[in-house]
Amino acid sequence: MKSLFTIVLLLAAIIGAPLFTIILGGAGLGFWISEIDLMVLPIELYRLTENTLLMALPLFTFAGYLLSESKTADRLVALSEAAFGWLPGGMVLISLLACAFFTMLTGGSGVTIVALGALLMPALKQSGYTDKFSLGLVTTSGSLGLLLPPALPLIIYGIVAQQMDIANVDIQDLFIAGFLPALAMILALWVFGLWNQRHQDIPLIPFNFKVVLKEVRNSVWELGIPFIVLGGLLSGWLVISDIAAITALYVLIIEVFVYKDISFKKLPKIAAESMKMVGGILLILGVALAFTNLLVDMEVPAKVFDLIKSNIDSRWAFLLCLNIGLLMLGAILDIFAALIIIVPLILPVAIEYGIDPIHLGIIFVANMQIGYFTPPVGMNLFIASYRFKRSIAELYSATIPMMFVLLAVVMLITYWPEMVLVFVR
Amino acid sequence: MLKFVSKVSNLWARFEILLLASILLTMVVLAVLQILLRNLFDSSLFWIDPFNRILVLWIAILGAMVATREKAHIAVDVLKHYLTGTSLVLISKCIEVFAGFICAAMSYHSFRFVYYEYLDGMKTFSDLPAWPFELIMPFGFLIMALRFFYSAAFSQQGEG
Numbered sequence: 001m002k003s004l005f006t007i008v009l010l011l012a013a014i015i016g017a018p019l020f021t022i023i024l025g026g027a028g029l030g031f032w033i034s035e036i037d038l039m040v041l042p043i044e045l046y047r048l049t050e051n052t053l054l055m056a057l058p059l060f061t062f063a064g065y066l067l068s069e070s071k072t073a074d075r076l077v078a079l080s081e082a083a084f085g086w087l088p089g090g091m092v093l094i095s096l097l098a099c100a101f102f103t104m105l106t107g108g109s110g111v112t113i114v115a116l117g118a119l120l121m122p123a124l125k126q127s128g129y130t131d132k133f134s135l136g137l138v139t140t141s142g143s144l145g146l147l148l149p150p151a152l153p154l155i156i157y158g159i160v161a162q163q164m165d166i167a168n169v170d171i172q173d174l175f176i177a178g179f180l181p182a183l184a185m186i187l188a189l190w191v192f193g194l195w196n197q198r199h200q201d202i203p204l205i206p207f208n209f210k211v212v213l214k215e216v217r218n219s220v221w222e223l224g225i226p227f228i229v230l231g232g233l234l235s236g237w238l239v240i241s242d243i244a245a246i247t248a249l250y251v252l253i254i255e256v257f258v259y260k261d262i263s264f265k266k267l268p269k270i271a272a273e274s275m276k277m278v279g280g281i282l283l284i285l286g287v288a289l290a291f292t293n294l295l296v297d298m299e300v301p302a303k304v305f306d307l308i309k310s311n312i313d314s315r316w317a318f319l320l321c322l323n324i325g326l327l328m329l330g331a332i333l334d335i336f337a338a339l340i341i342i343v344p345l346i347l348p349v350a351i352e353y354g355i356d357p358i359h360l361g362i363i364f365v366a367n368m369q370i371g372y373f374t375p376p377v378g379m380n381l382f383i384a385s386y387r388f389k390r391s392i393a394e395l396y397s398a399t400i401p402m403m404f405v406l407l408a409v410v411m412l413i414t415y416w417p418e419m420v421l422v423f424v425r
Numbered sequence: 426m427l428k429f430v431s432k433v434s435n436l437w438a439r440f441e442i443l444l445l446a447s448i449l450l451t452m453v454v455l456a457v458l459q460i461l462l463r464n465l466f467d468s469s470l471f472w473i474d475p476f477n478r479i480l481v482l483w484i485a486i487l488g489a490m491v492a493t494r495e496k497a498h499i500a501v502d503v504l505k506h507y508l509t510g511t512s513l514v515l516i517s518k519c520i521e522v523f524a525g526f527i528c529a530a531m532s533y534h535s536f537r538f539v540y541y542e543y544l545d546g547m548k549t550f551s552d553l554p555a556w557p558f559e560l561i562m563p564f565g566f567l568i569m570a571l572r573f574f575y576s577a578a579f580s581q582q583g584e585g
Contacts (some may be wrong), residue, residue, distance in 0.1 A: 021527040059452070276491045
């Protein structure tokens with residue numbers, strides 16, 4: 001009976017059953033074999049109510065969805081066009097910054113491509129960039145900004161690490177450490193754009209201070225958002241969940257009452273849409289709590305460590321394997337689910353190899369970010385293919401050069417821990 | 426009969442969305458109120474923090490219920506990108522039956538959990554009984570199970 005259930009579970013995992021059902025089934029099976037009452041499952045799920053930090057997830061996501069449903073993207077692009085249009089490759093930089101801004105609030109769930117794609121694709125082509133380059137850039141940028149505060153993946157990483165009683169993992173530190181790597185990615189793609197499109201005739205927009213001032217005035221309320229997030233974070237007055245609550249209320253007020261982009265009637269639908277995504281993640285987190293405890297009881301992390309230790313002897317080799325493994329994982333698994341499932345297994349091992357937990361968090365998210373558009377199955381490739389009505393093969397060839405650019409940055413992040421940790425340790 | 430079921434389920438879905446939106450708004454307002462009280466008036470309402478943490482659980486399960494209805498759960502769906510027609514429908518039905526059974530089992534054990542908490546008279550914040558706040562677990566999973574089974578039995582689409 002038990003082995004039959006194991007087979008069913010494996011089959012369900014292969015054919016793509018919802019992840020939370022597979023984890024629940026796996027945890028249930030494990031407890032059943034250990035002869036523990038399955039009532040432990042709801043008890044573990046109820047532990048979701050023990051962590052105040054978790055409030056940050058629904059609140060930030062709600063704020064992000066509100067922004068994506070209003071005309072924030074138009075205002076943001078108009079402003080950055082006025083401010084950076086005079087730079088060579090200005091439109092590339094604009095796209096990168098706008099995407100990063102959006103993704104940091106929505107967690108790179110494809111919302112960026114959907115919300116900004118229709119705006120940036122024509123704008124890029126109109127400025128003189130080739131179709132293939134524009135397509136690749138927009139798709140690649142769809143997951144840019146995952147490392148910028150209030151990066152949801154970093155919050156999840158912090159929560160998982162704290163749940164395992166690993167010392168020294170502070171969410172604030174994770175945010176600070178993510179800043180330079182994110183900047184490096186934006187700059188690398190910009191420089192690549194300059195080089196890649198050097199034969200195109202791209203006219204520069206002359207800088208006009210009056211226009212900049214006008215656009216700043218237009219989007220002044222939305223420019224307050226980074227100030228709330230960063231101010232709250234760096235001042236140390238507020239915890240993450242407080243910042244999330246203030247951000248959500250602030251965005252709600254400006255989009256409904258100041259800009260009037262969102263009618264009152266649309267609010268429930270936006271709330272449901274955003275919570276559909278968060279609910280899925282939180283539920284996986286909740287049931288994974290049970291699963292992680294089971295793994296620890298069965299001493300799985302120790303066994304994983306022994307297995308790795310007997311095959312890999314240096315820290316550098318371990319990091320290389322980690323890179324490859326995470327890239328593959330990122331291509332097939334949602335970033336949040338991957339964090340929840342893999343971090344409990346990998347973190348203790350990485351610490352044994354002398355890797356800083358903060359550094360590991362950044363490596364993890366940076367790799368998964370590339371996974372979003374790694375052929376053949378990166379999620380954003382499918383979203384972009386659907387959104388821009390292009391064949392998936394076209395998207396492969398458009399994104400692959402940029403994938404290698406970001407891969408180089410990820411290598412830098414992985415093998416130069418001092419750069420990542422410079423402001424933290 | 427089927428028509429009646431789909432009518433009830435549509436009404437219920439609207440209720441679900443409204444409930445989800447009101448919980449989210451309550452959470453935002455309470456959290457900001459708490460920050461204001463703490464920083465400006467140097468006081469705080471003790472019950473806000475535990476209450477908001479329970480609301481997170483409610484959001485998690487209600488959100489997952491909506492995701493079940495709209496077939497938008499996170500899954501490793503590599504296989505599905507390459508399947509079409511009958512095989513896709515068949516695979517989707519298998520997935521739904523499996524997911525339905527898991528949710529039904531979870532619902533059953535959650536009911537037991539809530540029942541024991543009721544018998545033991547467990548308390549949560551402000552000395553309120555804990556069990557009504559926990560009811561979302563059994564009911565949420567029950568509805569998810571029903572949705573999975575319903576879709577496995579009647580849905581024509583090839584989505585899982």
